[in-house]
Amino acid sequence: MRLRAWAWLALSSVWAASLPGAIRPRYGGTLTVELSTGTLDPASPQGHLSAAIAETLVRVNARGIVEPQLALIWQHEPDFKRWRFSLRPKVNFHDGEPLSAASAAPALLTALKKKYSDATITAGGQTLIIQFERAMPELLAELTRPETAIVRKTDTNPVIGTGPFRLVAWEPGRRLSLTAFEDYWGGRPFLDSVVITLGAGPARADVFDIPFGSTRRVVPENTRIWASRPRELIALLAANPQSTLLQALSLAIDRTPIVNVLTQRRGEAAFGVLPQWLSGYAFLFQTAPDIARARQLISQLRLPAISLTYPAYDSFARAVADRIALNARDAGITIQPTTNSGGSLTLVRWPLESADAAAELIRLLGFLGAGERAASIDPSKPETLFEAERALLDDHRLIPLIYLPELYGLGPRVHNSEAAQKRDPFRLNLENLWVDP
Amino acid sequence: MGGPVSFRTKVLLSITTTVVISVWIVASVVSTLVTNSFERQDSQRTAALVSQFRSEFDRRSAEVARRVDAIANSETVQRLALNLGTSKIDTAQYYDAAQAVAKEQSLNFLELAGSDGSIISSAEWPARFGYKETWLLQPIDWKTQGVFLQREELADGPALGLMTVRMLNAGDGLLYVAGGQRLDKAFLDSLPPAPGMNIRLVRDFDAPASSDDPASKLAAALIQNVRQRPRELSFTGSDVTLTAIPLLGRDKQLLAILMVENSRAELANLKTYIQGTAWIVGSAGVMLGLGFSFWAASRVTRPVRELASTVRDVAGGNWDARAPVESTDEVGQLAEDFNRMTEQLVEQRDRMIQAERVAAWRELARRLAHELKNPLFPLQITIENLQRARQASPEQFDEVFRESTTTLLAELDNLKTIVGRFSDFAKMPAPHLETVDLNQVVHEVVKLFDPQIEAPDRPRIQKILQLADNLSPVAADPEQLRRALRNLVLNALDAMPKGGTLTLRTQRLDGPAERKVALEVSDTGEGLTPEECARLFTPYYTTKQHGTGLGLAIVQSVVSDHKGAITVRSEPGKGATFRIELKS
Secondary structure, eight states, rough: OHHHHHHHHHHHHHHHHHOOOOGGOOOOOOOEEESSSSOOOOOOTTSTGGGGBBSSSSOOOTOOEEEEESEEEEEEEEESSEEEEEEEOBBBBTTOOOOOOHHHHHHHHHHHHHTOOOOOOETTEEEEEEEEESOOOOHHHHHHHHGGGBBBBSSOSSSBSSEEEEEEEEEETEEEEEEEOOOOOOOOOOOOOEEESSSSSEEESSEEEOOOOSSSGGGOOEEEEEESSSOEEEEESSOOOOOHHHHHHHOOOOHIIIIIISSTTTEEEEEESHHHHHSSSSGGOOOOHHHHHHHHHHTTTTOEEEEEEEOOHHHHEEEEHHHHHOOOOOOOOEEEEESSSOOOOOEEEEEOOOSSSHHHHHHHHHHTTTTHHHHHHTTOHHHHHHHHHHHHTTTTSSEEEEEOOEEEETTTEEHHHHHHHHHSSSSSSSSGEEEEO | OOOOOOOOHHHHHHHHHHHHHHHHHHHHHHHHHHHHHHHHHHHHHHHHHHHOOOHHHHHHHHHHHHHHHHHHTTTTHHHHHHHHHHOOOOOGGGHHHHHHHHTTTTEEEEEETTTOOOOOEEEEOOTTTBBBOOOSSSSHHHHHOOOOOEEEEEEEEEEEEEEEEEEEEEEEEEEEEEEHHHHHHHHHHTOOOOTEEEEEOOEEEEEEOOOHHHHHHHHHHHHHHHHHSSSSEEEEESSSEEEEEEEEEESSSSEEEEEEEEHHHHHHHHHHHHHHHHHHHHHHHHHHHHHHHHHHIIIIIIIHHHHHHHHHHTTTTTTTOOOOOOSSSSHHHHHHHHHHHHHHHHHHHHHHHHHHHHHHHHHHHHHHEEEEEEEHHHHHHOOOOOOOHHHGGGGHHHHHHHHHHHHHHHHHHHHHHHHHHHHHHOOOOOOOOOOHHHHHHHHHHHHHHHHHOOOTTTTTEEEEOOOOOOOOOOOOOOHHHHHHHHHHHHHHHHOOOTEEEEEEEEEEESSSSOOOEEEEEEESOOOOOOHHHHTTTTOOSSSSSSSOOOOOHHHHHHHHTTOOOOEEEOTSSOOOEEEOOOEE
């Protein structure tokens, strides 16, 4: 019986050893990341992987709900002017200094002051009190943005965060080396180190970004695609309101081929400003292209050729602009895509930064110079948000086209991307990845 | 208007005309030869260029066919065909495949389309994915179709391409591979035209011609002509020769026109040069003619003009004028002969004057003898009667003496009258000029003769006055004028002893240089012979039995003193007309 038991134990061990590595996380190894564009500056919030180094007080989970990160608990006064955050205990910066309200306050205040000059922070122990002279219901959404990450810096280290990886070496424009932060409050990451290079080519990288419009659209075999939640809205912005013309143009544009072909089905057709996951009502704006109606609308107009400005060196934007010009041509509207500024239409790439629908819409209204419409938005009443967005779309000054995610190609060595997706659907989270030897 | 053309002018005109015509003929011939040569050369160059174009067209066609074949056999396209046939793949991933493949094969056009003609990938217009190329679905055997011209729609407008199509089996369906190269300026640039030639493709047949560019208008006309009936056609303008070669598509529709422009600027420059040279040579010829005419004038016409001047001097009464003799040629000989003739004329004139003087003295003597003899004879008879009466009958002497002295006094008065008449002629006074109405003078004079004309015992004289209304006044001595007119009227009346018609006529004569008036006195008498007319104004010459021969001499003297002229025209039996012309 004992022998039989030992035999079973031995067989079980052999079976367990033969299981694929995917189901058994592995510590160690170096993850190589290749980026084609962007910055490697570890201190830049726009860095693709900045979340690996620095963390924000709160973050948005896969369901779009704000959840604790460096802050465990928060409260606000009924008027949304005063917020109180209790910081997570036993969190250290990469240089070993414990996270405290006093150490977190300077970077946070600097970030908030850039947008909200009336912001003040009172630090005490593990408590941060952020106060504004006006109501700030969108503060939580604001605090999910990488710009409000809690970081420190010294003369020798430009960025000292609390994230799962710490900076080891940085060659501006070429290479960024990170190593696992052993004292990370969430537990040591699986990876020993991460080496991020810029512009070296994806041939041997474990992870590489896939910008839309690049030649990497057809990815190598055995490559999995990691796609974030929509991070960008591609839209047409008219310099001057020309209601009938833009209405006709909106009807002429067929977004489906753009999504299917130009984004390789990785984008989403945008009929509203806010994506469905963010607003919950975007499907209400959905319309089908109607060339006949578009032609009818402009039949009485004498239309000159319209110039459409798209960003230079942006091949994806150019492809979208060309397709729109083609759709417009079918409706009898002549559009000339150009990289010269000052076109009647501009193809804009609007970054979707906030997890708060109201904050995102207000930010966009401010950008469009329609701030007065923002006053009618009550974050607690989704219908006001819908009305404001519908009014914006009815102006036909902005024609939403597509939402774009961030795309990364993951090589066969890389595992556990699903968990990374669940933890942060907006950015590729290196903390949960592990690699084969 | 024009006076006589001088010899120098004739020489100048002759030389100029000869030179100009010669130069014009030479310039025209040279210009025509050059034009023909240039046009022949243009034609040859155009033919060479067109031939070169066709060769290049064929070469590129073969190249396009080869490249499209290579694409059809490429791994990418074969895999696409395979995937299309084996599964419902998402063709989206191939949407930019055509660009890369076309770039590899240096093709400007490449479209990959599915069985229904939907574009999977387009190299020339990537945004057209999903659109349908219906022309691919036409029932055409693309294998045998070869390479053809095709009008391709692009984002920046239509373009012309050398196209060919390959069909690949994709399971139950097809994969169309339509590729080609652009037929554009770059294509034409591979055909370096000769200097002065230009070659271009015309695709917009309705492009408006520039209103101020003749070549543009010519091209527009040529395009429309070829458009109506496609064929090779040439038009020649002043600046350019245009040759249009129609480029036809698969189904023979006109897609473009190859326009070969041969500049005629070089020809125009050469023509201008020839014209300029002709002008220079012609001008030089004219200048040469001018110089030659002056030389000829100095050698020929100047002696002739001097001779002519001498002739005019002699004719004007300067009998001492002599033509200079400066050469021994014909002109010099002529001058010598003229001088000799003039000297002979002077001698003859002197002799004639002397003879006329003698004749005049004789005539005067005869007239005086005749005039004086008539009174002298009664004087002699009377005196002899007195002497006989004294001797024969002294008692009747007193009565005879009284009668004789009366007769003597009468005859002496007669002698006195005759002498006075001669004396009057000898001392005609200078005219005292004043403004005179000639018509009034005529009226006054005629009035004096009215009693005589209307006297019942005379044969009937009809008086006719034809006086001009618009007669200008003349500067004349009215008394002398009346006297002259009286003499003419008296002569006319004397010429019509049997009656007749006396006509007095005044007339205004407006010449280019001066204005004159004319006065004519006509009779219907016996008339005069030409000899009588010639001597009519000679003093003491008369055709009348009792005339003194001074009447018409006085008339001529008056007219001459008034710078006028008197003429007579007459034929025997048809009366005579005396005409006086005076300056007004």
